[in-house]
Amino acid sequence: MPVTALRGFEPRKTPVQTRAAVTVGAISEATIQVLLKQGVNRLTTTRVAERAGVSVGTLYQYYPNKQSLLFAVLADHLDQVASSVEAACGQARHRPLADMIKAVVEAFVDAKMERIDVSVALYQFAADVGGPALVKRLGQRSRKALEAMLETASDIASPPERFAVEMMFAAMAGATRYVLEAGASPAMIRGLRQHLVVLCQSYIRAACHGAR
Amino acid sequence: MPVTALRGFEPRKTPVQTRAAVTVGAISEATIQVLLKQGVNRLTTTRVAERAGVSVGTLYQYYPNKQSLLFAVLADHLDQVASSVEAACGQARHRPLADMIKAVVEAFVDAKMERIDVSVALYQFAADVGGPALVKRLGQRSRKALEAMLETASDIASPPERFAVEMMFAAMAGATRYVLEAGASPAMIRGLRQHLVVLCQSYIRAACHGAR
């Protein structure tokens, strides 16, 4: 499904030359800036180009249309999150289950919170731009990393079933979104981080028992 | 805070005459129809009016702008969900914790799934229209109902803290959204329903222990 759902969003050309890479970076950053300062509704290609210091024409050299631009920015962000999760999974191998979950959940939350404003801003257009499909892709990537990690847990007989891992991810991502969109105070974010650990730990433990 | 966040979305006038009430209903229904058949991007006030069999002018007699129309539809939906949750909380009083959670989670999921298409469609514009604030409000309402119910649980010493209840709701709502947006198959929805029960039960149990 992602394959079709995501078609047509890829950027137009890969920046091989340095100048091009700089331009693409500037456009990407400008998109986020405009999004933060003006909101989705005032996010226009012209404004992005202006802020990036290039002309609209140039923007369209790198992105075939507006959607592809937004898609790229969102994909970038989710990529970073996925990488964080994968890294955490890699480092937590062979440790007890509780430690594993803690490490992964905290990595996820921290990755999201590193730039709270951006995370929140991206929710605004995710739906328009293939966001769900991208998130699903992120979910799959994370699930695989989680599964690989859980295989190595030092204190469980059998790992939880695939669906449970996906559920855990869904709960983690969903609850985070909920809290962020509710206008997260720093205290709430701390609370989220702690409670999400407990939530995921207890769920996965229950899911392992159930799987026996 | 919702108070300010939601300002300006209220409908324009309350229909006093019968004819007017019919009109408002038709517009509301038409909005959902257009949303389902054409998607958010093709949802224009003109099209909605057309489908409702009234003129645009009439639409604007009842809704000051497009946002307020979408807001009303979303608010309606969330209201129904909140009512389901509250009803379930009311009926599950004085039962053991596990039963309570099961009842509430299933009520929530079932309310969302009653019209899956609508639920999914609403996510598309929720962010534009004060959705987060509305969802937060729904969260508060549900939390209160949950707390009142949990007070009466027959098998726990002390109820979980407020934040835990909110977390549970966040996880429930967030995971549901994730699954729905991923393009839920009937099998997945069944899985969601079952697993969400386990997830919430184990989390709340853990949260109660932690609270001791």
Place this chain on the structure above:
Amino acid sequence: MPVTALRGFEPRKTPVQTRAAVTVGAISEATIQVLLKQGVNRLTTTRVAERAGVSVGTLYQYYPNKQSLLFAVLADHLDQVASSVEAACGQARHRPLADMIKAVVEAFVDAKMERIDVSVALYQFAADVGGPALVKRLGQRSRKALEAMLETASDIASPPERFAVEMMFAAMAGATRYVLEAGASPAMIRGLRQHLVVLCQSYIRAACHGAR
């Protein structure tokens, strides 16, 4: 020219019954209020009716269209001004020229200033509504009164020619408009009143000499 220019602006029916007269008065007053509080661009028939405490339908019972309403309000105002000028002309008969002019100019300015806000507000739509023709009519009326008065001046051989009288009126009305639209301070209005007397006196005196 006024005859054709003004056709179609007359109100629909003359209020013979008391209730009707009250309604018409309320609508008229409401028009001015809306004009003052919301500006020409927000002056709609619905809003006027609302403020007047009647329904739009009722408004249209008395005025065939929006223009006729505005026309009536403007005509009313100009009528009051014309009456003031005529009264002043009547009272100043058989006095020396300078006194005459003084009396008339002051009557004119005072009539305009009695409700400065209204005077200024009316300029806003005068052009759309046959204002110039109405003003011309006012000019003719005033000219006749002035001529009749000047005939009786105790200290001039021959009265000024018709055109000169009209010019005087034009200068008086025009300068007043200029000052009001420039955002008249009380000091400026006092200045206007005094200087306009001098201006008209010296002009008419010159015009009489020239006429000899």
Place this chain on the structure above:
Amino acid sequence: MPVTALRGFEPRKTPVQTRAAVTVGAISEATIQVLLKQGVNRLTTTRVAERAGVSVGTLYQYYPNKQSLLFAVLADHLDQVASSVEAACGQARHRPLADMIKAVVEAFVDAKMERIDVSVALYQFAADVGGPALVKRLGQRSRKALEAMLETASDIASPPERFAVEMMFAAMAGATRYVLEAGASPAMIRGLRQHLVVLCQSYIRAACHGAR
């Protein structure tokens, strides 16, 4: 005060390329054409663009909204008038008072009459568009030029006070407007030109005496 009153009417960008300059000129001219042929009420941005041979979008590249377009046209016209007055003031230096006044008044009237249709048409919307503030600015500019000229009059002891100069301008502009809006015949315009000279001469002479 004009500074604030005029805010928001400035054009959007200055044409740098030749093509752009041509476009702006065409739009400006088209505005006048539409105004003359169709009247204010039928003056729409779409029609103006059409007549100018460009798309609406192009119009909005140069003028942020309809008002700013009308404002620009009005400002242009008033600028020409002001320039005429200034030029006349410059040329009439060191001449006797009567000559000065004659020169200035005739310059003013002639500037206005050069394109009577345009002058009259502009009155139609001046009020909506910051006209009064603009006219006030014109008044100030003219007053300064007049004062500088009057300083050099060969036959008066002391120049008239500031307010008198402003009054003269107000009377001149106001009377002209009155005559034009009354539907000036050529004969009336000749009359206006002559009488306005007398009016201003006699008034200023009186004002100088009064100032002694």
Place this chain on the structure above:
DNA sequence: CATGAATGAGGTTTCATTCAT
């Protein structure tokens, strides 16, 4: 007579995208 819901043409404005320079 009064009401006010309904009408719908038409106005203003935006913005993704193109293409001549």
Place this chain on the structure above:
DNA sequence: TATGAATGAAACCTCATTCAT
């Protein structure tokens, strides 16, 4: 290759006016 002027479809929204109740 970069530029940015131009495009124009299409969106939102208003408001004078009518007419069934």
